[in-house]
Amino acid sequence: MRPLLRVPPFPGAPPTALTVPESQSAPQLADEELDGLVASLCDTRVGGTYWAARPELPGSEYSLIRVAGDRARDEATGAAAAATALVWAESGSDATITGDCDPWHLLQGAAEVIVDAGDELALIAALAGVPLRCVGEGAFASLAGGGRSALRDAVRRHVVSGWRYVDPFTRTDMHVREAIALCCFWRQLTISNCDITAAVGFAFWKRPTVEPLLWNGATRVPFVSGSRSFSPADTVAMWKSRTSSSLLGALERSGARLIEVEDGFIRSSGLGADCVPPLSILVDRRGIYFDPSRPSELEDLLQNGSFAxxxxxxxxxxxxxxxxxxxxxxxxxxxxxxxxxxxxxxxxxxxxxxxxxxxxxxxxxxxxxxxxxxxxxxxxxxxxxxxxxxxxxxxxxxxxxxxxxxxxxxxxxxxxxxxxxxxxxxxxxxxxxxxxxxxxxxxxxxxxxxxxxxxxxxxxxxxxxxxxxxxxxxxxxxxxxxxxxxxxxxxxxxxxxxxxxxxxxxxxxxxxxxxDRSSGIVVTFRRLQGRVNRVMSGLWTR
The missing domain is CATH 3.40.50 (Rossmann fold)
Known part of the structure; x- marks a missing residue:
């Protein structure tokens, strides 16, 4: 069984584990501590494929069904309490939704969940407080009608025990609470990018480091190199200084929502002018920090924000x-x-x-x-x-x-x-x-x-x-x-x-x-070009 808490598959990132199997018994947690973990998981809405697609949901209550096998799905659909059935499956003509999705999103309008007893969706539904019916035998069968004690036991057995949590950056041990916080950080990032429909003005050498920071959790960032039409339905991430005046004019006329992207304040191990990709960016939906003619998100934080x-x-x-x-x-x-x-x-x-x-x-x-x-x-x-x-x-x-x-x-x-x-x-x-x-x-x-x-x-x-x-x-x-x-x-x-x-x-x-990200053929060429520019402008003859 996979761990409930996992690292999203960010573009360009090799697979990284947040957990390693642990055969030793985990420390016994008091009920109050387990209740705290339950509340934390529910508040942060992490677990499962929490980063993934968030499709449009029915306007009325529905039964969310995730059961393997066509016949079993037909039976579950027939037994559904709600008039509308939302069938989540890997494939099949009866599937309403396929592929990886954010389970917390799918649960938000569900009147009930009908799921295989061994599916992690059962645990997530119980955490979210959605009525649950389990099909067959499996690790989470006791959650159906099991109450608070069954939920505590499931969290103890499947979130706390059997896994050792490892910081992906330092490869040192971390507490499960820290793992939850890190997953929440990644979830919030993907949600903030959900409405981006195009990205313009991004040089090819910037894209590998920018894309993970603009990824919506489901589809690759839609970088646009040439011209295309835009509409008020679009939200466009824009590196404005590298966007042509004609494209910028078209964007402004289209009514598309514009998001400015710029280098961060702690940028990289080399110069942007040398084509060293940025390791930090700023994404601003109001303005941009260096333009005082209008407020930016940073100015709004400083003027109106509160800091814990x-x-x-x-x-x-x-x-x-x-x-x-x-x-x-x-x-x-x-x-x-x-x-x-x-x-x-x-x-x-x-x-x-x-x-x-x-x-x-x-x-x-x-x-x-x-x-x-x-x-x-x-x-x-x-x-x-x-x-x-x-x-x-x-x-x-x-x-x-x-x-x-x-x-x-x-x-x-x-x-x-x-x-x-x-x-x-x-x-x-x-x-x-x-x-x-x-x-x-x-x-x-x-x-x-x-x-x-x-x-x-x-x-x-x-x-x-x-x-x-x-x-x-x-x-x-x-x-x-x-x-x-x-x-x-x-x-x-x-x-x-x-x-x-x-x-x-x-x-x-x-x-x-x-x-050191400052090497590479593009960087080397730009540095050589810079030396030529200095010679041509007489900067060497000081």
Whole structure:
């Protein structure tokens, strides 16, 4: 018999077990503990193929029938209490539903369930409190009319005993309650993707890591490369910066619901401009975090959300993990810090890609790196200023390069090597336009001054010299900001198991270098192309 709790077959992920058979007797659980597991399974609606298809159901009550054999199904259908029978079978002309389905979804309108006594649907129906009739002999026969004690016994025998639960990411033992929580995490992810009918603007090299995070549990993500027609019935996931203006116009005219997808804040072990696939994405149905002209899901979380104490505590631990490991947007770096110039007030100014959507949308009057430097020097005439060019600009792929002599007319030193986190260790303040480096500085306890409108400005954690939307009125702690921006808003993919994972797993993988995704023919070609671009633009002759 299969375990009740299983890992969904996410696209691209090799089969991974959540359990291993255990011959030793499981610890005896008191009735109260078993009741807690029953409540947890029912509340989270996990067990069986909980990730799978959720077909349209009848508008009135029905009898859900899952019985093997045509004759037995005919008899069960004839004995059904409800006027409508919903027959779930592997195949057959009498089947209403075939293939893997979410059993919890099928149960939600059922007046009763008629099922083979050895089918896990019997246990799930009992957990859901749906009246049950079992056909034949089998492991769950006692659940039909057996009451609370029979349900406890079934959970003890088939969920607790006989299995040892194993964390798929660490391969260490985990409690059944942790396994339930992880399955709930995966279930919520697949449900959030159920209405996506197309995905546009996704480069081929991004799709393998993006697809598991946009999968609906039943069908492959419908990536669209060319043109096609859309209607108001469509929900389209869109990488907007890579969607052609003609397709974007067609989408807007169609009335389709649009979902923006972008790189996450902890992205990968390499640059997106080098075609290194993202291991984290942001999926936003309201706007996008870097565009202050309208609210995004992240802004709504920060303005109106409430954060449970355990979530804030988890965010605090995650922040400590990030700082200790040196992980930034493009993974971890052990590089040494530059020398601090004595007791002088010292600032870091990170450059940005000048045509980046965050600069165009949220930079206000500051549209160039030179203008940012000019304003920082004006605000801090006596400070020692480090300037660090953006890695995509240094790689030769994106605009934003400034001649060294112009930089040094405003800044004191240009730093090209070393991670941004190592530079932050020796500065007092970080001055940014809209750069994510400002958020990373907040994680490290630095004072941050903003000249544009990044997502982390306006919550009482930064000093703003740019226009902040008046709708941002809430005050947030740093750990609440981390909870929203790193725990709730993004989606993460474990590069080892290829499974969607919690933030902590990806941080650990990047910190330990568990997998380097920065190699490959596409990445190699893009890096060579970047070198050519640098030579052609004269960046080597500094």
């Amino acid at each position: 104490p355990e979530t804030v505590a988890r965010a605090r631990e995650l922040r400590g993990q990030i700082v200790a490991s040196g992980v930034t947007k493009y993974a971890a770096s052990p590089d040494s810090a530059p020398d601090r110039p004595g007791p002088t007030r010292t600032l870091l100014v990170p450059g940005q890609v000048e045509d980046d959507r965050s600069v165009v949308s949220g930079g206000g009057e500051v549209r160039t790196n030179l203008e940012l430097l000019r304003r920082v020097r004006e605000a801090a005439p006596e400070a020692y200023i480090f300037y660090k060019p953006h890695p995509d600009v240094e790689a030769g792929h994106r605009p934003g390069s400034v001649p060294d002599e112009k930089i040094l007319s405003l800044a004191d030193e240009i730093i090209r090597s070393g991670s941004i986190s190592s530079i932050m260790a020796v500065v007092d303040e970080v001055h940014v336009n809209t750069s994510l480096a400002g958020f990373e500085a907040l994680l490290r306890g630095k004072q941050v001054v903003t000249y544009g409108v990044p997502f982390y400005a306006g919550w009482g954690l930064t000093r703003e010299l740019g226009p902040v939307p008046s709708r941002r009125t809430a005050s947030r702690t740093l750990d609440e900001l981390v909870a929203a921006a790193l725990l709730i808003y993004p989606r993460y993919l474990d590069p080892v198991t290829r499974l969607p994972c919690p933030a902590e797993v990806l941080i650990d993988r990047l910190a330990t270098g568990a997998l």
